[in-house]
Amino acid sequence: MFKSQLKTLSVIVLSSLIISQSYSADDSKKVDVSESTFKCLSALAASGRFFVDNILGDLDATLSVANSSSGGNYPPGSLLTLVPDEAMIKHQEGWNPATNDWEFFLLGLSAEGTSILARGGAEVASPSGSCFGCHQLARSEWDLVCGVDHGCAPIAFTLEQIRDAQATDPRCTNEN
């Protein structure tokens, strides 16, 4: 097969994969998420290197998985964030089995609050690539949470850079 045909074929295969993954989301299992769902990081609970919330109110259930040394399945409503402009939220069981019901968010931040730049499943990407592409490498007991030793490739930022980004969330200057 010619190189160009091969390229076209792989684009078609890739796009249909992406389309089938985003279309598999079952809206009846979706937890309501809007821009006001996202808060300044200092309003969230810290767990190790990242911050958590539970937008359905069960913060204890989310914290107990986040703080567990053996992993576990995060409950619906769990919101996790490492750096202020990226977050993942757990929908009800069955929303999107391909991502274990996690939805990925890329956020725009300002003193006025949060805007949602991109949301969804495997198609959502940060400048360093697909969120799901990296997070799916976490061993299954970690429910797509990478941490530092769960099987994902490391990110290009040091802990110091991460702490810096967390401490300079522009939303924290206001009541967001």
Ligand code: HEC
């Ligand atoms: C290049 C691979 C890669 C990409 C792309 C990536 N992540 Fe991550 N992510 C990681 C790794 C590795 C960690 C753990 C980093 C640490 O603790 O130092 C992490 C940490 C996180 C955490 C904290 C919980 C955890 O898994 O440790 C969240 C939430 C998160 N990422 C969300 C996202 C979202 C949302 C996107 C896309 C907008 C994204 N990530 C893109 C690799 C990636």
